[in-house]
Each structure stands twice: as structure tokens, then as C-alpha cells.
Amino acid sequence: MTRQEELAVDLISGVWESLKAVRERSPLVHNITNYVVMNNTANALLAVGASPAMVHAREEVADFTAISQALVVNIGTLSPEWVEGMQLAVHSARRARVPWVLDPVGAGATRYRTSTAAELARQAPTVIRGNASEVLAVAGEAGATRGVDSTQSSEASLEAARRLASNLGTVVAVTGKTDYVTDGSRVVAVDNGHPLMARVTGMGCTASALVGAFLAVEPDAVLAAARALSVLGIAGELAAEQSKGPGSLQLHLLDVLYTLDEDTVRARARVR
Amino acid sequence: MTRQEELAVDLISGVWESLKAVRERSPLVHNITNYVVMNNTANALLAVGASPAMVHAREEVADFTAISQALVVNIGTLSPEWVEGMQLAVHSARRARVPWVLDPVGAGATRYRTSTAAELARQAPTVIRGNASEVLAVAGEAGATRGVDSTQSSEASLEAARRLASNLGTVVAVTGKTDYVTDGSRVVAVDNGHPLMARVTGMGCTASALVGAFLAVEPDAVLAAARALSVLGIAGELAAEQSKGPGSLQLHLLDVLYTLDEDTVRARARVR
Amino acid sequence: MTRQEELAVDLISGVWESLKAVRERSPLVHNITNYVVMNNTANALLAVGASPAMVHAREEVADFTAISQALVVNIGTLSPEWVEGMQLAVHSARRARVPWVLDPVGAGATRYRTSTAAELARQAPTVIRGNASEVLAVAGEAGATRGVDSTQSSEASLEAARRLASNLGTVVAVTGKTDYVTDGSRVVAVDNGHPLMARVTGMGCTASALVGAFLAVEPDAVLAAARALSVLGIAGELAAEQSKGPGSLQLHLLDVLYTLDEDTVRARARVR
Numbered sequence: 001m002t003r004q005e006e007l008a009v010d011l012i013s014g015v016w017e018s019l020k021a022v023r024e025r026s027p028l029v030h031n032i033t034n035y036v037v038m039n040n041t042a043n044a045l046l047a048v049g050a051s052p053a054m055v056h057a058r059e060e061v062a063d064f065t066a067i068s069q070a071l072v073v074n075i076g077t078l079s080p081e082w083v084e085g086m087q088l089a090v091h092s093a094r095r096a097r098v099p100w101v102l103d104p105v106g107a108g109a110t111r112y113r114t115s116t117a118a119e120l121a122r123q124a125p126t127v128i129r130g131n132a133s134e135v136l137a138v139a140g141e142a143g144a145t146r147g148v149d150s151t152q153s154s155e156a157s158l159e160a161a162r163r164l165a166s167n168l169g170t171v172v173a174v175t176g177k178t179d180y181v182t183d184g185s186r187v188v189a190v191d192n193g194h195p196l197m198a199r200v201t202g203m204g205c206t207a208s209a210l211v212g213a214f215l216a217v218e219p220d221a222v223l224a225a226a227r228a229l230s231v232l233g234i235a236g237e238l239a240a241e242q243s244k245g246p247g248s249l250q251l252h253l254l255d256v257l258y259t260l261d262e263d264t265v266r267a268r269a270r271v272r
Numbered sequence: 273m274t275r276q277e278e279l280a281v282d283l284i285s286g287v288w289e290s291l292k293a294v295r296e297r298s299p300l301v302h303n304i305t306n307y308v309v310m311n312n313t314a315n316a317l318l319a320v321g322a323s324p325a326m327v328h329a330r331e332e333v334a335d336f337t338a339i340s341q342a343l344v345v346n347i348g349t350l351s352p353e354w355v356e357g358m359q360l361a362v363h364s365a366r367r368a369r370v371p372w373v374l375d376p377v378g379a380g381a382t383r384y385r386t387s388t389a390a391e392l393a394r395q396a397p398t399v400i401r402g403n404a405s406e407v408l409a410v411a412g413e414a415g416a417t418r419g420v421d422s423t424q425s426s427e428a429s430l431e432a433a434r435r436l437a438s439n440l441g442t443v444v445a446v447t448g449k450t451d452y453v454t455d456g457s458r459v460v461a462v463d464n465g466h467p468l469m470a471r472v473t474g475m476g477c478t479a480s481a482l483v484g485a486f487l488a489v490e491p492d493a494v495l496a497a498a499r500a501l502s503v504l505g506i507a508g509e510l511a512a513e514q515s516k517g518p519g520s521l522q523l524h525l526l527d528v529l530y531t532l533d534e535d536t537v538r539a540r541a542r543v544r
Numbered sequence: 545m546t547r548q549e550e551l552a553v554d555l556i557s558g559v560w561e562s563l564k565a566v567r568e569r570s571p572l573v574h575n576i577t578n579y580v581v582m583n584n585t586a587n588a589l590l591a592v593g594a595s596p597a598m599v600h601a602r603e604e605v606a607d608f609t610a611i612s613q614a615l616v617v618n619i620g621t622l623s624p625e626w627v628e629g630m631q632l633a634v635h636s637a638r639r640a641r642v643p644w645v646l647d648p649v650g651a652g653a654t655r656y657r658t659s660t661a662a663e664l665a666r667q668a669p670t671v672i673r674g675n676a677s678e679v680l681a682v683a684g685e686a687g688a689t690r691g692v693d694s695t696q697s698s699e700a701s702l703e704a705a706r707r708l709a710s711n712l713g714t715v716v717a718v719t720g721k722t723d724y725v726t727d728g729s730r731v732v733a734v735d736n737g738h739p740l741m742a743r744v745t746g747m748g749c750t751a752s753a754l755v756g757a758f759l760a761v762e763p764d765a766v767l768a769a770a771r772a773l774s775v776l777g778i779a780g781e782l783a784a785e786q787s788k789g790p791g792s793l794q795l796h797l798l799d800v801l802y803t804l805d806e807d808t809v810r811a812r813a814r815v816r
Contacts, residue, residue, distance in 0.1 A: 036310040042745035057623040060654035079329040112332035201314035247526030255789030308582040351601040384604035473586035519798030
């Protein structure tokens with residue numbers, strides 16, 4: 001095997017190793033996320049073997065982050081009170097060295113959303129996970145965000161993602177047909193997933209939550225994010241094969257996340 | 273064909289035409305809705321081809337309405353902060369000529385709810401969509417609302433709906449066994465739907481959201497509302513035929529909304 | 545039959561009698577619950593035949609409790625504004641003699657959560673329903689609560705539950721592999737349920753909501769709680785038998801709650 005081929009095998013092996021570790025260690029993942037997806041997010045985390053909790057009030061949010069193994073901050077249905085909770089949680093995560101993920105939902109759609117996303121992005125998230133429009137908006141590019149669905153391809157934003165990662169010293173994961181994960185120098189691409197997933201609300205939010213769970217068991221944030229995205233993509237592919245539409249997809253996705261085995265992960269993972 | 277028969281054929285054709293237009297144009301539908309149904313609402317809008325977003329904070333709500341193709345305001349889990357967001361959104365919708373739907377969930381159950389619904393109703397919604405009790409309550413009739421489920425038949429409230437539509441210069445859609453849509457003079461009736469739909473939470477809220485999507489592609493609000501209700505009713509019928517209970521219904525409903533084709537819509541639509 | 549055997553038969557019969565009564569009377573169940581589970585909770589209540597409503601604003605919460613047949617207070621995603629709504633609702637419930645359930649989600653995880661749970665617990669809830677860690681935390685024991693999932697067995701907390709029930713003059717239901725319901729002297733055990741249920745978010749919250757519905761039709765709170773837990777457990781068992789994972793379980797659970805018949809309930813109920 002060439003060095004390149006060896007690296008490829010390592011990347012694939014890692015997907016299964018991290019999933020196994022999440023199942024074994026069942027990390028407590030603290031989510032401050034949006035009203036639309038809380039239920040899906042909690043169920044996806046449970047299906048993958050993690051222990052989810054949703055806590056947002058300023059009165060307890062810092063205490064809760066401190067006992068968690070990962071924090072996920074998602075601005076989907078933000079308001080000033082919630083942003084205050086997010087900031088306290090982030091502060092607590094940094095102090096307690098808890099890895100955290102920022103999901104800048106809809107950044108670019110309104111000034112309030114873009115500025116809140118940018119402000120949180122400057123607090124050194126371990127990973128920023130967004131679609132191309134959101135990453136472009138956070139990077140200060142002319143990201144023509146339309147609502148919460150992306151109008152840009154993930155390739156188009158890869159350069160912005162690299163610069164954003166370099167400038168902030170973070171890892172950026174841009175999801176789309178192909179997902180790209182970068183720390184500014186390394187770029188890992190993930191080719192798993194299925195178009196029907198875009199017809200289920202909050203699939204990006206679920207991706208961010210799984211990245212959180214994987215960060216709890218894998219310290220290399222580029223690998224953790226790529227593996228989480230591969231697992232979700234594989235589950236989406238297998239679920240789509242059994243589904244007549246987005247209703248079935250949602251159900252099968254949770255079943256597959258729960259039952260996914262080593263052989264399937266190794267055969268399906270497309271991480272390069 | 274008589275003139276009456278021609279009109280009937282037109283009404284049926286329109287159901288498919290509007291669904292097709294929603295799928296092709298994928299309108300951005302801004303929802304300020306209740307916590308219980310946000311996920312269903314978003315998924316139903318995605319399944320039908322629209323692009324949903326849930327945004328409520330006063331800091332961004334007006335900006336977001338202005339870039340949307342329709343606004344849906346649902347008072348299901350209202351609180352003063354959210355009502356303030358609703359009012360700002362409505363103001364923005366009126367200024368930007370964005371059509372908007374009011375869903376006065378549970379109007380009649382408490383004074384706060386009834387007065388908030390009435391206040392919003394006076395802001396010239398394009399369509400008010402409610403069950404019979406809610407419409408009676410908004411119309412100031414002795415609507416004996418019990419919780420959020422209707423204790424009145426849709427027929428009983430048709431006269432109140434006509435007066436309400438006339439007085440406010442709006443369109444009122446009363447849903448029930450038969451749905452009635454009226455602008456005060458015209459009345460279109462829709463006979464699609466299935467009793468099992470009432471056993472899934474938020475089916476009325478989904479109806480209002482779909483009315484929003486259809487308003488984005490059809491300027492005649494009576495037709496838009498009737499067509500949206502017919503599409504949801506058809507999907508409910510087909511879903512119920514495959515379902516053992518309300519859990520399956522919810523799944524199949526999304527699959528059917530996503531896959532519904534022209535022949536099925538033409539064969540099933542009951543709009544008169 | 546011995547006296548003991550007669551009592552056992554009575555307990556089993558009661559499960560069906562209460563389920564039948566819920567279906568016939570369709571009690572209005574007022575929920576102040578967390579964002580994560582509102583949709584599941586509403587659907588489970590609808591599936592079992594009750595009429596759910598979610599209302600939390602201080603402007604209307606007391607009015608709404610007063611017209612309800614039961615109140616369910618769940619602190620899962622608490623914040624000061626919501627706690628204020630909970631307190632107003634509880635006050636209204638006590639004045640109007642509406643039975644109410646407290647679900648102290650995650651008590652023990654943070655000081656804010658534990659103190660809020662304890663404060664509500666002192667307002668004479670008809671039933672407190674929690675997992676072992678939560679009950680231990682509320683009882684002031686050294687409950688090592690980890691997030692919102694229990695780290696204690698229900699047996700371990702039974703003594704704490706008995707003392708808590710005696711001291712507060714309430715009924716305490718500790719759910720786990722075996723569920724225990726006690727008023728301090730009587731203890732009823734329920735052996736229904738399936739491990740896969742723990743992989744669906746909010747199953748405990750659904751349990752509390754069903755306890756609310758059963759309290760609306762059965763004045764003996766020990767029996768009402770035990771019967772509700774048995775019905776949910778039976779539905780979980782039957783659903784799990786048809787499910788490949790937690791996605792399917794959620795769907796089948798609602799279908800089974802909706803279709804459960806007398807023979808199945810009598811054959812499956814494990815209440816002693």
C-alpha cells in the first residue's frame with residue numbers, strides 16, 4: 001500500500017472506532033439548540049449511544065456545561081435570553097475544557113443572526129458546522145443566505161472555510177453534497193449522504209449534534225467531525241434506500257444509527 | 273358541460289397547479305408558531321416543496337418577513353414576547369405585501385388568547401384558518417372553546433365566518449369534517465380529509481402552514497386556501513389508508529405530501 | 545382465590561377500566577412541559593384518548609388550569625418565566641381541586657434544577673413521577689444525577705420515595721426496570737416496559753403526562769399512576785416487538801396506545 005492508501009484505510013477505520021467509543025462511553029452532550037429540532041437532535045444522540053440534555057437558562061447553563069463531555073450551540077431560533085445562555089455555556093466550556101460546536105443556522109439571513117453567529121465564532125469553538133451559505137456569511141463573505149437552506153455549494157465555500165479556520169484557530173465543517181472539514185491546512189472530504197435528507201428538517205442540526213458526541217471521544221477535531229458526518233451520511237443513505245419519502249427517512253435514520261455495525265460502516269464510509 | 277360543471281373542473285385543476293407551483297418555486301415560508309408543532313410544520317412544508325423557517329425574536333423578525341414569500345402566525349403557545357414578535361412580523365408583512373395567515377389556536381379558551389387572536393385578526397390577515405370554535409371566538413360569538421379541540425361543527429360557524437370575512441375584508445377558512453373557505457361572498461367547500469388526522473397533534477397548524485405556502489404562489493386567497501386544504505386532506509386520506517394508528521399516519525402523511533402526483537390529486541380532490 | 549389473588553385481579557382489571565374511562569371522557573390535560581417532548585407528549589395523550597393542551601404564559605396559565613381535568617408540570621427546559629407560569633398553574637390547580645403531576649426532570653444535575661423541583665414538590669402535587677436519581681435528589685438524598693438519565697435503580701430509591709411521599713402527603717412514582725408507586729404506606733409495582741424505550745427521548749415525560757390523564761378519571765392516585773405506567777409499558781413492549789430501533793418504536797408506540805384492546809391489556813398488565 002502507498003502512504004496515501006494507508007491514510008485512507010486509517011480514515012475509514014476511525015469512523016467505526018469513534019462510533020464504537022460513543023456507544024461505549026455514552027458522553028453527556030449538552031445542547032442549546034432550536035425549538036424545531038430539539039426532539040430529533042435528542043433522538044439522534046440517543047440512537048448513536050450518547051446521552052443528550054437540553055438546558056438553556058442562565059441560572060444553570062454554566063453548571064450544566066461543566067459536567068458535560070461536549071456542548072453544542074445552535075442559533076436556529078435565537079433570542080437575546082437564549083444568546084445570553086449560549087455565552088455563559090461557552091464561557092464555562094472554555095474554562096472546563098469541554099469541546100464545543102457552533103451551528104450558525106441561517107447566518108446571513110438577517111443582521112442579528114449574522115452578528116450573533118460571528119460573535120460566537122470568535123469565542124474559539126472547537127468546530128463550526130454549517131452549510132456553504134452560513135460559512136460564507138460567518139467568514140464575512142458575500143454569502144447570499146436565503147432563509148435557512150443553502151444557496152451555495154460546499155465547494156464554493158471551501159476557500160472561505162479554510163481562511164475562517166486559520167483566522168480563528170478552529171475547525172470548520174461545511175456540509176453539502178460533499179462535506180469538507182478543515183483546520184485551515186488539512187482538508188478531509190466526506191462523500192456520504194443522500195439528497196432526500198435535505199427534505200427532513202434539522203438534518204444539519206443533527207450533524208452538529210453528532211459532531212459534539214464524536215468530539216467527546218476523539219480529541220482530533222478534524223477527524224471527529226469527519227467521522228460524525230460520515231456516520232450520519234451512511235445512516236441517511238441506508239435509510240433513504242428503505243424510504244418512500246421524508247417521513248419514512250426520519251424513522252429509518254434513527255433505526256440505522258442505532259443498529260449500524262462495523263462491516264457496514266467500513267463498507268460504506270467515504271472519507272478521504 | 274354546464275357552467276357549474278366547468279367551474280368544478282377548474283377548482284380541481286387548480287389544486288394540482290398550485291401544488292406544482294409550490295414545488296417549482298419553493299417559496300420561503302416564515303413561521304412564528306407554537307413549540308408543539310414546529311417540527312411537523314417544518315417537515316410538512318419541506319415535503320410539499322416549500323422552504324420553511326422559524327424566526328420569532330423582535331431583533332430580526334421584521335427583517336426575515338421582508339425576505340419571505342409568506343408569513344404564518346400561530347398563537348398556540350403564546351407569550352407577550354412572542355406576541356410582540358408576531359406584531360412586528362405582521363407589520364413587516366403588510367408593508368412588504370407578503371401574504372400572511374393567522375391561526376388563532378385555542379381562541380375562546382382564555383381571555384388572553386381570545387383578545388390576542390382578535391387583535392391580530394384586525395391586522396388584515398390574508399387568511400384566518402381555524403376550527404369552528406376558534407372562528408366563533410374570534411368572531412365574537414359565544415364560541416364554547418374547550419382547550420384546543422373544537423366543540424363545534426364547521427357548518428355551525430360558517431355564518432360567523434362569512435361575517436368575520438366581510439367585516440375584516442379577509443378570507444376565513446374553517447376546517448372540520450368539511451372545510452369552508454370564504455371571503456364573505458364566495459364559499460368554497462373542501463371534502464377531503466380523514467378522522468384519524470384529528471388524533472395527530474398540530475394537524476390544524478400544518479393546514480395553516482400549507483395555506484401560507486399556497487398563498488405564495490396563488491394570489492386569490494380563497495383558492496389558495498381551499499387548494500392547500502384539499503392537498504392536506506388528500507394526503508391524510510391516503511396516509512390513513514396505510515396506517516394502523518396516529519403514529520403511522522404522521523409518517524405516511526409526509527411521504528404522501530412528498531410523492532403526490534397529478535393523477536392522484538385530480539382523482540381525489542373534492543373542492544366545490 | 546386468596547385475598548392476595550383477588551387484589552391482583554382487581555389491579556389488572558383497573559388498568560383496562562381506567563384506559564377505557566380516558567377514552568370515553570377524553571379529559572383535557574394541561575401540560576407545562578419541556579420543548580423537547582411537547583410533540584410526543586401531545587401525541588401520546590391524543591393516542592390514549594385524552595385532549596392535550598400546552599399553555600405556559602403567566603397571562604393565561606391559571607385560567608387554563610381551572611378548566612382542565614389534570615395538570616402536568618415538567619421542568620425539563622425550565623427558565624424563571626416558565627417556573628412562574630408553573631407556580632401560577634399549580635396554585636390554580638390546588639384552588640380548583642385539579643389533580644396535578646410533577647415531573648422533576650434532571651433534578652440533582654444543577655442547583656437551580658434541584659431547588660426548583662423541591663419547591664414545586666412542596667406544593668402538594670398529587671403525584672411526583674421521576675426516575676430514581678430525580679426522586680433521590682428531590683428527597684434530599686445524595687442522588688448522583690448525571691444529566692437527565694438515571695444512574696440509580698428504581699429499587700435503590702424506593703425507600704426515599706416512601707419517605708418523600710409520607711413527608712409531603714403525596715404519591716411518588718419511581719420509574720425504571722420496575723416502576724414503584726407509593727403513598728408512603730402502600731407500594732404498587734409495575735413490571736411492564738422494554739429497554740428500547742430508554743432510547744427514545746421523553747419517554748419519562750410521556751409517562752408523567754399519561755399519569756395526568758389517568759388522574760382525571762381515577763381519584764385514587766396510587767392506582768391512577770400505576771395504571772398509566774402499566775399502559776405505557778404494555779404499549780412499549782408491543783411496539784418494541786415490531787421495531788428495529790428507536791425510530792420505529794416511537795411510531796408503533798402511538799399506534800399501540802391508540803389501538804390497545806381489553807384482552808391485550810388484561811393479558812399483559814403486570815401490576816402487583
